[in-house]
Amino acid sequence: MSYETFSQINWSIMTPEFIILGVIAILILMDLFMPKTLDRKILGWIGITATFAAMVYTAAMAGGPVQSILHDTFRIDSFAIAFKLLILVGGALVLFLAVSYEPKDGVERYQAEFYYLLLTAMLGGMLMTSSGDLVTLYIGLELLSITSYILAGIRKFHPQSNESAMKYVINGSISSAIVLFGMSYVYGLTGTTNLLNIANELAALANSNHVYLLTIAFLMIVIGLAFKISAVPFHMWAPDVYQGAPTPVTAFLSVVSKIAGFVIVIRILLTVFGFAATKGPGSPPILYDMQNYLAVIAGATMIVGNVVAIKQTDIKRMFAYSSIAHAGYLIVAFTSLTTNMFQAIWFYLLAYLLMNLGAFAVIQVITEKAGSTKIAEFAGLYRRAPVLAVSMGILLISLAGFPGTAGFIGKLNIFLGTFYAEPSHYVLASIMIATTVVSYFYYFRVMTQMFFRPAADESKFSIPFGILVVLIVAVAGSVLFGIMPNFAFDFLQNNLDILGDFFK
């Protein structure tokens, strides 16, 4: 590639990624040259600033045309912008948590690494949002995953952290092998890694043998990616990993990593299998054919997540199951395959991001102070720290999907799609609502602890600045989007024509 061709490439659309990449490089260098005794927190703040810069730049791109470079290995469409924004917001909030994280068990020595590995993982997620190529997607996925493995195990003197990282890496590698195996068949039937080309090739698929193979590949990809979004059957790692990982990392895994997981799921399934014909051109695509399989996965995910969460005594494990359950709700939205699916998923992820990160902020404060992650540590929180307790209460209400909060609007949106779709997924919706009721059980158990039970220890809390920021954003956002969801909807509708851009 000559310099001309190189310079003709519109690299500017990668600016957000470059910002993050550059900051990672800067942080690595700063870490090397800073005296050992100096506090590394400043690095975290730099990271946050960079994330905000990337966020602003990404937002500024909203409303623009679809742009892609290098055979679609990197593309900016509305989908990419919308979900990249989510990842950036999530990443920024996680960084806020991270700078307030009092390092222990080995993290104290690797604080700088902690920050820039988080940024790297986020970078992987960003890359995933704007790639139109299997290879890029895969690399983004692995960039995210591998850094996450490291982050999960970064409390290297803490056996639970080691164990969690080990479990994560083993399950993650198996999943990525399965995904790749599926991708290899997709490649085999199309000879290209470009998603849109794949879609074009597959639209004319008529050979039933090939359809069969492709469908098997579909299942492999779905199950493999289920790992990332912690959906049944690839969900079991989540509780253990969430429990053992440092709390900001758990928050990252449950939010940013999951958003990225949905990004790749939507990207691959919709482009590749949303066009792959089952009986020649014009016949219903494989994705529609396999809707029931997705529905089964969604139903099982919701049931497992919510039902097993009831039994938990550890708050982080409980939130792991809760995040499994929420993944289930999101898959319901995906399964409906209506045009409002994007809006539904995006909004639900936004709501989930706010409420889950807010909850983890509280969890981080409590568990660090108590030195234990038992739910019982929340006892009497209302007495000890009313602000934390009330915030947590609002976030839990949002998680449980009560009106007035973003969680409710998100659920409404999902239901709307589910019922509008023909044929409507009544059973799936019923499972969703029934398991939501089951979820009251465990969300309100935390409430019970916070508000009804006496505290064992009456000492007060000091709330670090970062936590405070996350809490304010989370609570205000949850309530705002619960009452005025149009802020989000209008943004999406006026600036981002996801559906129109997606296949361009």
Add this chain to the structure above:
Amino acid sequence: MSQVPASAFLALALILFCIGLYGALTKRNTVIVLISIELMLNAVNINLVTFSKYGLYPSINGQVFALFAMAVAAAEAAVGLAILMALYRNKKTVHIDEMNEMKN
């Protein structure tokens, strides 16, 4: 040109993938588990390379993809081993079934 059908290569890949999977899910030594996963990834690579030559639309992309996969696999293995070492320092075991501090 060649008498070896594509399906033979694919079948080989499938068999190796299954062996790797079985190993990864049953072996007790974590090192072997990690190696088994490498075997799975190798099987994938065979697939990719096969399709690169014998696919519906042969192209070089398969080989490139395989190279990417290898690079990633190496990184994965490295990280896996590093984590295993950290774990070994704390727990003095590489037996995967003894990593059950967190459950239920």
Add this chain to the structure above:
Amino acid sequence: MTFTGEFIAFMALALVAIIGGVLLLNLNKVVHMVVALIFTFVSIAGIYILLSAEFVAAVQVLIYSGAITIIMLFGIMLTKPYDDSEAKTGKWRKILVFLGVVGFAIAVYLGIYNFDIKQQPSTLHEDNTMQIGKALYTQYIIPFEFVSVLLLAALIGAIILAKREDKEADKE
């Protein structure tokens, strides 16, 4: 079907690869397993050559022989030689996994056993490395760059996780 040289080579390589894999599953000593696996990896490299992917084959040999050596070292270093008695628990899991593997394999095999595509003459073997290089530096430049980021991150991660340090000493 005539037995061409390529076919024989394929059969031999495949056999070695599979036997290596099966030995991996059935041997008890870690060292033996690893050695068995080396055979597999090397024969896979041979398969690549059969598939006109010389460069990939070369990389395979480089990476895996290097990597395997290290892994073998780790394996021997970290485990007591004969301490690989199988856990008593998980018998059911084994059976189930075996059944699952068999079912999965059959189902997938149904999809590939007559994947008979009219084999087109390919030009892959001509300047294989250059083709790869071209692809890497035109179409795949972005993933390529990000792989480097990935490797860097993995490197740093591996170092911080594996670095031996004394907890107590650090506190002073």
Add this chain to the structure above:
Amino acid sequence: MENAWLIPLFPLLSFLLLLLIGKRMKEASAYVGILMTLASLVFSILVLFERFQEPSYLVKFNWLTIGDMHLTAGFEVNQLNALMLFIVSLVSFLVHTYSKGYMHGDERFHIFYAYLGLFTFAMLGLVISPNILQTYIFWELVGVGSFLLIGFYYYKEEAKAAAKKAFIMTRIGDVGLLIGMILLFWQTKSFEYSEIFKAVEAGSVSNTMITLTAILIFIGAIGKSGQFPLHTWLPDAMEGPTPVSALIHAATMVAAGVYLVAALFPVFSASKTALLTVAVIGGFTAIFAASIGIVQTDIKRVLAYSTVSQLGYMMLALGSAGYVAGVFHLMTHAFFKALLFLAAGSVIHAVHTQNIEEMGGLWKKLKWTAPLFLIGTLAISGVPGLSGFFSKDEILAAAWEGGHPVLFILALIAAFMTAFYMFRLFFMVFTGENRGNQKEVHESPSVMTLPMLVLGILAIVGGYVNTPWFGSFLGDWLVDGNTALGHAHIEGPAWIMFAATIVSLAGILLAYLIYGKRSIAPDWLSGKGGILHTILYNKFYIDEFYQITIVAITKGISYFLRFIDVFIVEGLVKAVTGMVQGLGNIGSKLQSGQVQTYGAVAFLGLAVLVVIYALTGGYLR
């Protein structure tokens, strides 16, 4: 008559006034009550006299609109109403006055008067209601008044039980009335008496429906008037203060049942079956209650059973198409029974016991009470010349003419029994030796004796408004040419009068022989502890029977339902939650901490899906 609506309002005012400020007024409360009822009485008398000249008067206004149906409320003055207004306000006034003495010193004196006011309001409201719905409303309200007054001595367990019993048993009847009323409404599209009568007359209601509704309404009357089988509450109601018994459980409320049947007489008379039912129930109750009255030893209970019996008599009359006879006896009975109760109250006031076996020889000590009591006794026994004689005669004639010889015989026997037990009571209380240990027995103050005197006079002369000899003034006026109400006067064979006289005199004689002269031993037929005596003394074990049937069944159902509630309904819930928890347990167990299990589950999930696809949807198809 335009202002007849004021009549009930005076007592209501008294009620409200006393509730609000009665506590401060102490015993001056009595004056409020007395004044208010006096006002009612005056108005009632005016209305009654006006009624002699003018036609019926009806006012109504919209009370409740249901769609296009308009339920009305209002008031009506016709013959029956006017008469009842007079009786009720009179007795009420007298009782108010009497109570000032009787209740003297009670700490809830004002409450008593308030309750009396409430009751009087309700009773007056009941009798001027122009439609059955309004009747029902006041019907229930009198029940409450009665309930409150029975339970006036709230700290007595017996009073509490009696009040509860009274309310619930009358409510059973009320439900009958309610159903009957509603059915009638849907048949005639109105609650108005006049509309109902029109519809019945026009034959727009089927015969079965008339019979059904009439009997249902009669059930209401049974409950209120203490007819068999809902009679048991009435004797128990004697736990209330005695003036209350006089007012409510003798003169007014219990007669409301009779009044109701009379008011709806055109409906009843349209159905032979309904009339027969009324007659049979009435006749049976008359003799049944009388037989129990023979052996009771509580002065008020004897009077109570007598009341039940006499009400049966009235029902018998109405059932035998003796509209006038029934209403006539209602009136005379109000006078003499109120008199008897008040006199009994005076006795109790004097001796502080109700057990007649602890009395005796009070004739000399109670100079006013005793003769008045005797007047009452004579009147109720049907001794010629007194009011009871005439009304009873009319009833017997009606029964005979109505073609119910059996009922006629029953009525005769009942008359005999009445005379017997009433004089048994009289002799045991007033003659012979004093068997109690009362030191000082004083005659009651004049505030108590004066009302008795008024009633005594009425008990004597009240009958002369309708006699075979001096003309049936009352009957003519009541019927006033309305054929639906039957004849103004029933001309029975002359021997009936003689028979009645003989029967009552025989009763008196027997009582005299046993209890006065003591020439026959009291236990000549069946001594204390004998079977007959025991059965009668225990009131035929009706209460006990109810206890082991209705009460037990109710409780049984309740406990059965509780079983369902606790084990089945709640059990199902527990099962569901248990299932969820169990699933949680299983899921939690599966989460064994073994990372390979996690992978295996994931892979098995994949394998299962793939195999399912292969077997069903895919290539093999």
Add this chain to the structure above:
Amino acid sequence: MNLQSILSILVFSPLLGIIVLALLPKTQEKAVKAIGILATLPALILSLAVYAHFLAGKNLSDFSISVPWIKFRGINAQEPFFTVSYELAVSGFQLVLVVLTAIVSTLAAIGAAKFIKKEWKGYYMLFLLLLTGMLGVFTAENLILFFIFFEITLIPTFFLIGKWGYFEKEKAAYSFLLYNGLGSAVLLIVIMILFAKTGTSNIEILRQMMADPSGPLKDGFKLGLFIALLIAFGVKLPIFPLHTWMLRVHVQAPPSVVMIHSGILLKIGAYGLIRFGMGIFPKQFESLATLIAILGVINLLYGAFLAFIQTDFKMVLAYSSISHMGIVLIGLAAMNEAGIQGAIFQVVSHGLISALLFFLVGVIYERTETSFIDKLGGLAKGMPLAAGFLLAAAMASLGLPGMSGFVSEFMAFLGLFKVEPWIAAVGTIGIIMTAAYLLRAVLGMTYGKARREFDGGLDLKGAELVPVFVLMLLIVLIGVYPSVLSSPLQATLETILLGLGG
């Protein structure tokens, strides 16, 4: 003032109180209580003003407001958006319930100052939130808005029960939450199906759409939706066998909360059944009328028989509520003016009566620390006023004429006797049983020998008399002059009957 904004102010005025309370320090107990009570007044005054407006003969639709609110992404070009509007309005029926809510809430707030012994600040904040929810429920013109308010009532109630209740408060709170959660879950499904299939959630438009036989939904499907609706509101009402949660709440919750709960919250079930069940699915309601009548009778008798053997007066009242809600069902099942009007009357009447009863129980419990019948007894001596009002309230509850209970009971039975005389006849057993269990319980508490020493000053006094008098007055007012209630209802009834007949 702009009439359109009045309803919004009415509904959200309690939130102002929450804000003020939030700023107030916890230690200012008196001020907290005062503001808690005062904050309920704007709603009360405004609701009465609206009522006055109605009495003046003006149109209630003056108050309707509709502003587009949420725009969900639509499905195709014809329907680019699924718009949910912020729509509030009152019809006569709703107005009656709003007034009832405002009154009972103010009185319950007064009661709370007495019954609640700790953390008034939190209590009143939650209480005011609950009030907003309830007012919203009755004024929402839009199913989704309705549902939002409906769920908003759940959370404060959960906390009010769970924090300020008696011994088994947490269990009761959970019971409440899960049952009602399940009920509202079913409700949400119905609402969202309607919304998704028709593109609107406006109640009026839906009513017209459903009446149109060529509408988007098939009859069988509508029947399914209606049954779901019946279950959803059946939990709230509650209908046997979905009632067990309510018993626990009635026994465990603090009296001021039970006043609201029994007085208003249960009525949401009836409101929903009438407004949506009957309003939107009249034909389906008709086809299930017999079943509903039977359910009503079962409720009536089941509650009555079980109330008969309870030892705790609160349990008696709890079962009595079940029993009385049976009458609502009976009235509705009649499907005629009398029945429906009776049902609505019963809704209001029971709201007042049970509020009064629970207030009195609260007072008695506060003084004696028990509500068990056999541990009380002879209360008439120590607390004559309380005992008297208790008796009066019981009389009202058992349907004594002259009080509101009678009018409703009478009309409900009047209605049902026209269509299902046999079922109605069985139901009348309930009237007798009601008298039996109420007298048993009330007389057991107030009459008889006093089981304990009563020191002076136990009786109702001071501010406690306000709720008692107001409630009693209303009960008697409706009983004596029912037109005060029935006249606002006529328009509503006509609409409903039009749906049933046409």
